[in-house]
């Protein structure tokens with residue numbers, strides 16, 4: 001079996017986690033992180049080569065919908081596809097980002113009845129907001145571009161409260177989720193003013209690279225509990241593995257592989273600096 005991922009800028013985490021999980025269950029499979037900008041070509045290759053499953057990240061998450069045979073209800077509601085499953089030649093678009101986010105957050109806090117602020121109305125933000133609403137949280141969305149934020153909030157049946165800066169006037173929240181690219185591959189960049197980070201909140205940063213972002217550091221300094229985007233990656237990868245193989249992975253094995261890959265990346269960066 002061949003599985004993998006398509007991304008403009010492929011990272012090492014998917015390969016590490018899936019390969020370790022295949023080995024742990026003695027499944028004869030290989031996982032390859034394909035770097036490509038060609039969405040149509042990648043889906044055609046999946047069909048032609050019989051690739052069983054592909055993780056989908058930027059820039060493919062929205063446009064891949066044009067090339068699949070069907071879209072799951074969740075992916076349709078979120079408006080983004082992050083996983084392709086090849087069912088005997090039929091390519092189905094799924095979204096398991098929301099499951100990854102909810103499982104990551106649920107490790108830190110109950111979700112039902114909690115008040116959540118989600119910043120970012122792209123594929124990531126919409127998946128997190130969808131998952132939180134489905135888990136029973138009261139969700140308010142913030143987004144730089146009002147029209148996009150309003151449209152996403154209306155589609156998800158949640159509130160919209162304006163640009164990220166409006167968070168300073170927001171009523172108290174229990175959970176704050178950041179899902180914009182600010183801080184991605186930039187250890188110093190932070191979108192949210194530290195003063196609005198609440199000591200009694202759980203702060204989640206979907207940005208997984210670096211694993212510890214400036215937002216998470218600032219949140220901890222304010223006394224908040226934090227959840228890294230790498231936890232979302234772990235749990236969404238586990239769900240992808242289940243889709244591809246029909247079996248539950250050994251989560252501890254995947255977690256160890258992810259930790260090792262993070263350490264390797266940090267070591268390589270230190271050597272390169």
Ligand SMILES: NC(=O)c1ccc[n+]([C@@H]2O[C@H](COP(=O)([O-])OP(=O)(O)OC[C@H]3O[C@@H](n4cnc5c(N)ncnc54)[C@H](OP(=O)(O)O)[C@@H]3O)[C@@H](O)[C@H]2O)c1
Pocket residue numbers: 058061097100120121122123124125126143144145148149164178179180181182184191206207208229230232233236
């Ligand atoms: N850990 C995981 O498993 C996981 C999964 C999915 C996504 N993510 C992360 O989540 C982040 C968002 O990904 P995405 O796929 O949702 O991206 P996207 O679809 O491109 O959406 C980006 C969102 O961020 C906003 N934004 C972009 N630059 C901004 C800035 N300088 N200031 C304020 N808002 C800004 C955009 O607002 P406008 O509408 O105004 O353009 C938009 O709402 C990325 O860092 C990605 O790596 C992580």
